[in-house]
Amino acid sequence: MNKRLLFLLILATFVIYFASPAKAQRHHTSANIKPSAQIVMDVYEYDFVDVQPQFPGGNSEMIRFINNERRYPAEAYHNGVEGRVLCSFIVNTDGSISHIAVLRGVEESLNREAVRIISEMPHWHAGKLDNENVPVYCILPIAFRK
Known part of the structure; x- marks a missing residue:
C-alpha cells in the first residue's frame, strides 16, 4: 500500500512539474484576448527588451x-x-496601455x-528591441x- 501511494505521489509530482509553463520564458504569445476573435501578438518581458518602456517623466512622475x-x-x-x-498590463508599440489584469488582488x-488608475495613465515611451x-x-x- 505504501509503495503504491509513494509511486502515485512521485507520478503526480512529475506530471505537475512537466505540465507547468516554463518560468524563464522571455517571449510571450497571447491568444484568445477576446472570446469572439482570436488575436495573436508577440509580447516581450520587461527585462528582455533593449530599452524598457517608461512612464513619461520616469518613475517619480x-x-x-x-x-x-x-x-x-x-x-x-x-x-x-x-x-x-x-x-x-502591456505597453504597446505606440505607448498605449492594454490588457490590464489583476494578478493578485486585495478586495474587489x-x-x-x-x-482604473492604470487605464487612465498617459501613453508611455514604448519598449524597444x-x-x-x-x-x-x-x-x-x-x-x-489608510
Whole structure:
C-alpha cells in the first residue's frame, strides 16, 4: 500500500512539474484576448527588451500620477481594508496601455480602482528591441494604505 501511494505521489509530482509553463520564458504569445476573435501578438518581458518602456517623466512622475489619481473606495476605507494590488498590463508599440489584469488582488473595490488608475495613465515611451518598438508585458503594484 505504501509503495503504491509513494509511486502515485512521485507520478503526480512529475506530471505537475512537466505540465507547468516554463518560468524563464522571455517571449510571450497571447491568444484568445477576446472570446469572439482570436488575436495573436508577440509580447516581450520587461527585462528582455533593449530599452524598457517608461512612464513619461520616469518613475517619480509615475508615483506622483498614481498618488494624484488614487481614490480610496469609501467602503474599503471605512472597513479598514488595506493592501497592495498587483496588476499586469502591456505597453504597446505606440505607448498605449492594454490588457490590464489583476494578478493578485486585495478586495474587489481596490482591485477595480487599481485597474482604473492604470487605464487612465498617459501613453508611455514604448519598449524597444533591436531599435524597434515592441509590446512589453509589465507588472505594477498599486498600494492602498489608510
